[in-house]
Amino acid sequence: MSTYSQRRTEQHLREEIVRVCHLIWERGWVAATAGNVSARLSENRILTTPSGLSKGFLQPEQIIIVDMNGRKVPSYDAASRDLRPTSEMPMHLEVYRQRPDVQAVVHAHPPISIALSIAEIPLARCLLPEVVITLGMVPITRYATPSTPEGAEAVRELIVNHDALILRRHGTVTVGRSPLDAYFKLETVEHSAEITLIVRQLGRSNPIPPEEVRKLIELRRQMGLARPGEEQDFCAECGVCDLQPTP
Numbered sequence: 001m002s003t004y005s006q007r008r009t010e011q012h013l014r015e016e017i018v019r020v021c022h023l024i025w026e027r028g029w030v031a032a033t034a035g036n037v038s039a040r041l042s043e044n045r046i047l048t049t050p051s052g053l054s055k056g057f058l059q060p061e062q063i064i065i066v067d068m069n070g071r072k073v074p075s076y077d078a079a080s081r082d083l084r085p086t087s088e089m090p091m092h093l094e095v096y097r098q099r100p101d102v103q104a105v106v107h108a109h110p111p112i113s114i115a116l117s118i119a120e121i122p123l124a125r126c127l128l129p130e131v132v133i134t135l136g137m138v139p140i141t142r143y144a145t146p147s148t149p150e151g152a153e154a155v156r157e158l159i160v161n162h163d164a165l166i167l168r169r170h171g172t173v174t175v176g177r178s179p180l181d182a183y184f185k186l187e188t189v190e191h192s193a194e195i196t197l198i199v200r201q202l203g204r205s206n207p208i209p210p211e212e213v214r215k216l217i218e219l220r221r222q223m224g225l226a227r228p229g230e231e232q233d234f235c236a237e238c239g240v241c242d243l244q245p246t247p
Contacts, residue, residue, distance in 0.1 A: 025056030
């Protein structure tokens with residue numbers, strides 16, 4: 001790839017990260033300086049939002065680069081020279097280590113998803129066909145102190161088989177092929193949380209019948225979205241226990 005193409009690709013990623021940051025701020029899914037977004041720039045370089053800045057006002061030149069050890073790559077740009085990586089960088093890096101296919105990570109604080117995790121109400125239920133197809137199960141991690149290595153430990157095993165996690169009492173982690181792809185999964189998670197909350201308020205549950213879940217899982221596989229090992233999740237949560245393992 002030419003130097004020009006590399007610059008263009010990096011600039012595109014910077015702009016997409018900033019677009020996602022503005023979206024999660026506009027939706028009220030982060031407050032103050034919370035939340036973080038990152039994307040793979042190369043095998044050993046990650047573009048990431050800096051610490052201490054509002055996502056609603058972030059600019060592309062303020063996105064910084066770190067290596068796979070979380071060390072900032074020196075910058076000569078005045079806009080990012082003195083900025084530090086997000087304190088949640090260890091969690092992002094753990095996702096990239098566990099999932100070579102992941103190209104971007106979005107960590108946000110969507111209120112309803114967090115509230116359900118505090119109330120011990122899981123989203124890992126077969127209630128919405130679109131969620132079964134696109135995300136599968138959305139598990140809740142164990143509690144981890146924010147901005148510490150505990151965050152990486154909490155996602156380490158679960159992220160292998162899931163594209164969306166709810167961090168107990170903290171927020172969400174969604175992954176994708178691009179920052180926007182990871183953001184759209186965040187939208188799906190919070191939308192599902194809102195519907196789950198309404199269903200609970202109505203005093204009903206009514207999950208999708210297992211025979212219908214099987215059809216949705218087959219569609220998920222045909223679309224290339226299935227993750228290895230997810231059959232156990234669908235068995236435990238949705239009563240579909242005769243699925244063949246995903247390769």
